[in-house]
Amino acid sequence: MRKLKELVIERALLISSLITIAVTIGIILVLSIEAINFFSEVSIIDFFTDTEWTPLFTDKHFGILALLSGTLLTSFIAIAFAVPVGLSISIYLSEYAPKSFRRTIKPLLELLAAVPTVVYGFFALMVVTPFLQSIFPEISSFNSLSAGIVMGIMIIPYISSLSEDALHAVPDSLREAAYGMGSTKLQNAFKVMVPAASSGIVVSIILAISRAIGETMIVAIAAGQQPRFTFDPTVPVETITAYIVQVSLGDVQHGSLEYKTIFAAGITLFIFTFLLNTLSYRIRKKFQEKYE
Amino acid sequence: MIKKKKKQDSIIDSSLKRKYKLQAKNVKVWYGDFLAIKGVSMDIKPNKITAFIGPSGCGKSTFLRLFNRMNDYVDSFRMEGEINIDGDNIYDKDINVELLRKQVGMVFQKPNPFPKSIYENVAYGLKIQGIKDKKFLQERVEESLKQVGLWNEVEDDLNKSALALSGGQQQRLCIARTLAVEPSIILMDEPTSALDPISTAKIEDLIYQLKEKYTIVIVTHNMQQASRISDSTAFFYMGDLIEYDKTNKLFTNPEKEQTENYITGRFG
Amino acid sequence: MNNIRKNRIKDQAFKYWGIACTLLGLVLLAIFIGNILIDGIMRIDWDFIVNLPSRKAERSGIYTALMGSIWVLLLTTLIALPVGIAAAIYLEEYNKKNKLSTILEVNISNLAGVPSVIYGLLGLEVFVRIMEMGSSVLAGSFTLALLILPIVIVSTREALKAVPKSVRDASFAMGASKWQTVYHQLLPASFGGILTGVILALSRAVGETAPLIVIGALAYVPFAPSSAMDEFSVLPIQIFNWITRPQHGFVENAAAAIIILLLITFVMNGIAVYFRNKWQKKFK
Incomplete structure (x- = not known):
C-alpha cells in the first residue's frame, strides 16, 4: 500500500515536471504551424528581403526587416545605456561599496525590474520624450530613443545583479593576491576581477539583450506603430512585439493572413531569444564547472 | 523481521527484543571507480558496543552506513557481498528499507535535529508510522527524553524549537529521537566529534547505559573514546578491516603492526 | 611617486x-x-476605485480592471502553484542525474527567457481557440500560469536546496519514506523561501500586459467578471488603454491607476523580501 502511494506520488511529480516540456513543444508547434501556413501564402524570400511591412494595408508587403530593425534599434539603445551603467554598478558594489550599503541598495535596484513595463511605457511617453524634445526639438512624439533609454533603465538590475554575483564568486584569494602586489581597487577590478568573472558578465549581458528584444509594452507605447527599415532613433518605428500587440488590439479574423502574420513575427522573435538563451545557458554551465 | 512478509510482528512491540546479530560477508563498496571497501567480513555481537576506528578516509563511516542502507542516496554508490541482520540480507530485493531503518537507528556526526519543536523531533518517527494516539505519543516522548537524561532540562520547553538547544543537548535529543521508535540496533557516526568535553562525557555515559537494551556500533576517531566505552574494536585502514578483537586486547596487545602504529600515534 | x-x-x-x-x-x-x-x-478617491469604466474620463473608475486583476491573480496561483512546486520537488529530490534531468533543466532555463508576448500567442491558440475557453479569465490565468511556472520552479528549487542535507539524512535514518521526508520536513523547512519566490512570481504576473492583450482581454468591459468564463480586463491593460487616449483627462486616470498598480507590486515585493530575510535566518 505504502509503496504504491509513493509510486503514485512520484509519477504525479514527474508529470508536473514534464508539463514544462509540453509548454516548450506547445510554443514551437503553435508558432511553426501558423508560420508554415503563412509561408504557404507569402514568399519566404520576400519575408527576409523586403524592407516594408504593411500587412494591414491594401498594398501588402511582408518584409520582416522593417520590424526587425525597430527591434534591434530599440534593443541596441537600451543595451548601450544599460551595460556601462550596470557594469559600473556591479564593480562599485562588489569592490568599493561598504557591505551595509550593498545590502540595502541591491533590493532597491531590483525594484527597477519589478516595475510593470506598462508603467515604464508611460514614463517614456510622458516624461522622457518631452524631455528629449526640449533638447532636440526635431524628435517626434514616438521614437526609439526614448523607448530604448527607458528599457535600458529597466534592464540595469539584470546586468548589475548577475555581474555582481559573478564578481562575488571570484575567490577571495585572487583579490588578495592582486592587493598583495600593490594594485589599487580600480586596477584590481579591471585587470583581475572583471577578466576572472568575464563569463558571468557576458551571461548577464546576453540575458539583458534577450530581455530587451522580447520587451513589448514600452516600445508599443513609446516607439510608435510605424514599421520602417531605419536606424534613425528620432523617428517612430515598430518592433516585432509591438506589431503583435497592435494586431491583437484590432479585430482580426482567425485564419486570415493578418492573423498568421503575428505568428510569423512571433517565431522570428522566438528564434532570436531562443538562440541567446541557449548561448547564455551554455556559458553559464561552463562557468559553473570552472569553480566547482 | 525486516522483511515485508513478517511486517505484522510489529515494529513497536518491545517484548520482541531478540538479540540482533549483524554480519558482513565479503563486502565491497565502490564510489564510481573508487573501491572504498575492499572485501570486509565481520560479525558484530548483540547488546555490546562495537567501535570502528581508523584514520579519516579509511572507510569506517561508509561501512557503518551499510547497515541502514544510508549509502543508497549516494549517486555513484555500488556494492557487492551481503549484510545480514539476524540472518536476513538487508540488500535483498524484498527488503523494506523504511522498516529496516526503524530497526536500525542512526545518530550522526553533527547533531541534526529537525527545524521543528523538541516534541515534534522525538515524535517524528512514530508519527510517520501512522501513530496518532496523542497520549501514547506523549508518553513515548517523555520516556525517550528521560532515557537520554534530557527530560528535566526541556520538560517545560517541549514546544520550543530544537535548534535553540545547545550542541550537546541537540545530540542527546537526536539519540532520544532514535530511541523513540524502539530500534534494536543503533549506529553512531562520530556522535561526539562536534561536542565539548562535558557534553561528550554525558553522551558516553548514555551510550554505556544503552548497551543493555541495544546493539551499538560506533565510529570514532577518538581512540580513548573507543577504549573507554566499547567491548570490541575494529581497526580499518584504506578500505580494509585490519584487525578486529576485544577492545582490551586490541589496545594493549595488537596482532598487526599497522594497528600498533595507529594506536601508538605513529600515523593517522 | x-x-x-x-x-x-x-x-x-x-x-x-x-x-x-x-x-x-x-x-x-x-x-x-x-x-x-x-x-x-x-x-484617486473611493469613486475611482469602485466606478465602472466610462467614456468620460472624470467618471471612469478601475473597478472592473481591479476585479479582473484579482480574479486572474487567484486563478493563476491555483494553477501555477501546485504544478510548479511539484515539478521543483521532482527535479530537486527525486530526479537522478541523467539525460532527462539535463533536458528538463535546459528547458526550464529556456522557458524563463521566452518573451511574455510569445506566451500570449500560445495561450491564444491553445486555450482561447483549441480548448474553446474564449478570451476568458480562465484562458488568461492559464496563460499567465505557464508564464510564471519557470520562476516558481526555479525559486522553489533554490528553497529546497537551502535545507541542509543533514535534515534529509535524519529523516531517512528514522525510516521515513521519500515523500514523508518531503512532506513533513523539507516543505515546512523551505516554506519561507518558496513563499518568497511565489509572491515575486505573482507580482510579475499582476503587471503583465502583453500576453493578456494577445489572448484578447479587453480594454473596455462593462462589468466585473462573475465567473472564470467571463470576459475581463486587468489593471495594466486599463492603464495602457488610457495612455493611448489623446484627451488629457485620461492621462490623469492612467497616472492614478499606475499608483494603484505600483502600490500592489511594491507591497508584494516588500512582503517577499520580508519573508526572505526572516527565512534566511532560520538556517544560520
Whole structure:
C-alpha cells in the first residue's frame, strides 16, 4: 500500500515536471504551424528581403526587416545605456561599496525590474520624450530613443545583479593576491576581477539583450506603430512585439493572413531569444564547472 | 523481521527484543571507480558496543552506513557481498528499507535535529508510522527524553524549537529521537566529534547505559573514546578491516603492526 | 611617486562614477514616481476605485480592471502553484542525474527567457481557440500560469536546496519514506523561501500586459467578471488603454491607476523580501 502511494506520488511529480516540456513543444508547434501556413501564402524570400511591412494595408508587403530593425534599434539603445551603467554598478558594489550599503541598495535596484513595463511605457511617453524634445526639438512624439533609454533603465538590475554575483564568486584569494602586489581597487577590478568573472558578465549581458528584444509594452507605447527599415532613433518605428500587440488590439479574423502574420513575427522573435538563451545557458554551465 | 512478509510482528512491540546479530560477508563498496571497501567480513555481537576506528578516509563511516542502507542516496554508490541482520540480507530485493531503518537507528556526526519543536523531533518517527494516539505519543516522548537524561532540562520547553538547544543537548535529543521508535540496533557516526568535553562525557555515559537494551556500533576517531566505552574494536585502514578483537586486547596487545602504529600515534 | 598618485586619483574617480551610476537608476525611478504622484494622486478617491469604466474620463473608475486583476491573480496561483512546486520537488529530490534531468533543466532555463508576448500567442491558440475557453479569465490565468511556472520552479528549487542535507539524512535514518521526508520536513523547512519566490512570481504576473492583450482581454468591459468564463480586463491593460487616449483627462486616470498598480507590486515585493530575510535566518 505504502509503496504504491509513493509510486503514485512520484509519477504525479514527474508529470508536473514534464508539463514544462509540453509548454516548450506547445510554443514551437503553435508558432511553426501558423508560420508554415503563412509561408504557404507569402514568399519566404520576400519575408527576409523586403524592407516594408504593411500587412494591414491594401498594398501588402511582408518584409520582416522593417520590424526587425525597430527591434534591434530599440534593443541596441537600451543595451548601450544599460551595460556601462550596470557594469559600473556591479564593480562599485562588489569592490568599493561598504557591505551595509550593498545590502540595502541591491533590493532597491531590483525594484527597477519589478516595475510593470506598462508603467515604464508611460514614463517614456510622458516624461522622457518631452524631455528629449526640449533638447532636440526635431524628435517626434514616438521614437526609439526614448523607448530604448527607458528599457535600458529597466534592464540595469539584470546586468548589475548577475555581474555582481559573478564578481562575488571570484575567490577571495585572487583579490588578495592582486592587493598583495600593490594594485589599487580600480586596477584590481579591471585587470583581475572583471577578466576572472568575464563569463558571468557576458551571461548577464546576453540575458539583458534577450530581455530587451522580447520587451513589448514600452516600445508599443513609446516607439510608435510605424514599421520602417531605419536606424534613425528620432523617428517612430515598430518592433516585432509591438506589431503583435497592435494586431491583437484590432479585430482580426482567425485564419486570415493578418492573423498568421503575428505568428510569423512571433517565431522570428522566438528564434532570436531562443538562440541567446541557449548561448547564455551554455556559458553559464561552463562557468559553473570552472569553480566547482 | 525486516522483511515485508513478517511486517505484522510489529515494529513497536518491545517484548520482541531478540538479540540482533549483524554480519558482513565479503563486502565491497565502490564510489564510481573508487573501491572504498575492499572485501570486509565481520560479525558484530548483540547488546555490546562495537567501535570502528581508523584514520579519516579509511572507510569506517561508509561501512557503518551499510547497515541502514544510508549509502543508497549516494549517486555513484555500488556494492557487492551481503549484510545480514539476524540472518536476513538487508540488500535483498524484498527488503523494506523504511522498516529496516526503524530497526536500525542512526545518530550522526553533527547533531541534526529537525527545524521543528523538541516534541515534534522525538515524535517524528512514530508519527510517520501512522501513530496518532496523542497520549501514547506523549508518553513515548517523555520516556525517550528521560532515557537520554534530557527530560528535566526541556520538560517545560517541549514546544520550543530544537535548534535553540545547545550542541550537546541537540545530540542527546537526536539519540532520544532514535530511541523513540524502539530500534534494536543503533549506529553512531562520530556522535561526539562536534561536542565539548562535558557534553561528550554525558553522551558516553548514555551510550554505556544503552548497551543493555541495544546493539551499538560506533565510529570514532577518538581512540580513548573507543577504549573507554566499547567491548570490541575494529581497526580499518584504506578500505580494509585490519584487525578486529576485544577492545582490551586490541589496545594493549595488537596482532598487526599497522594497528600498533595507529594506536601508538605513529600515523593517522 | 607620480604614477602612484595618478592611479589613486583614477581610483577615486571611478568610485564616484560608481556611486553616480548606482544612484542614477534610483533617482530616475524617484523622479518618475514623483511625476506620477503629481499627475495622479488627486484623481484617486473611493469613486475611482469602485466606478465602472466610462467614456468620460472624470467618471471612469478601475473597478472592473481591479476585479479582473484579482480574479486572474487567484486563478493563476491555483494553477501555477501546485504544478510548479511539484515539478521543483521532482527535479530537486527525486530526479537522478541523467539525460532527462539535463533536458528538463535546459528547458526550464529556456522557458524563463521566452518573451511574455510569445506566451500570449500560445495561450491564444491553445486555450482561447483549441480548448474553446474564449478570451476568458480562465484562458488568461492559464496563460499567465505557464508564464510564471519557470520562476516558481526555479525559486522553489533554490528553497529546497537551502535545507541542509543533514535534515534529509535524519529523516531517512528514522525510516521515513521519500515523500514523508518531503512532506513533513523539507516543505515546512523551505516554506519561507518558496513563499518568497511565489509572491515575486505573482507580482510579475499582476503587471503583465502583453500576453493578456494577445489572448484578447479587453480594454473596455462593462462589468466585473462573475465567473472564470467571463470576459475581463486587468489593471495594466486599463492603464495602457488610457495612455493611448489623446484627451488629457485620461492621462490623469492612467497616472492614478499606475499608483494603484505600483502600490500592489511594491507591497508584494516588500512582503517577499520580508519573508526572505526572516527565512534566511532560520538556517544560520
